[in-house]
Amino acid sequence: MTNAIRSQGTRLQHGTGAGPVVFADIEECTDIQLGGVSVAVVDVTHLLSDGKESVPGLLDPGTITLTCNYTGGAVQKALYADVLAGRTSPYQLILGGSATPITISFNAYVTKYDGPTAKVDGKLDLAISLKITGVTTTV
Helix, strand or coil: CCCCCCCCCCEEEEEECCCCCEEEECCCEEEEEECCCEEEEEECCCCCCCCCCEEEEEEECCEEEEEEECCCCHHHHHHHHHHHHCCEEEEEEEECCCCCCEEEEEEEEEEEEEEEECCCCCCCEEEEEEEEEEEEEEC
């Protein structure tokens, strides 16, 4: 028997509000990709070193890319306003539709808002990239 978590039910939420943050789903996401986390390598080699020496530097929490059906919904419009304003907002990535979902919380800013894209015999697509800033928390 597997312990795999189904991806159906996964959603990305955008937060707003100065007091308690209110989260709302980004409308009709079809693909959400959480980029990898990396750590800078700081060279600390000195003239008495026998070989190259390094220590870990700062953590880079990565990016999130998503593709959505373009709906012109309120949250899609809010993300467009964020990219124009250069605004950082809170987000929650809720993985899977299980009874005990995994939630990753973070702050991010929009680095790309691409679309809507129209295709013959197709639908309107929207591609968005978010740069995570600071640390993430997982519950």
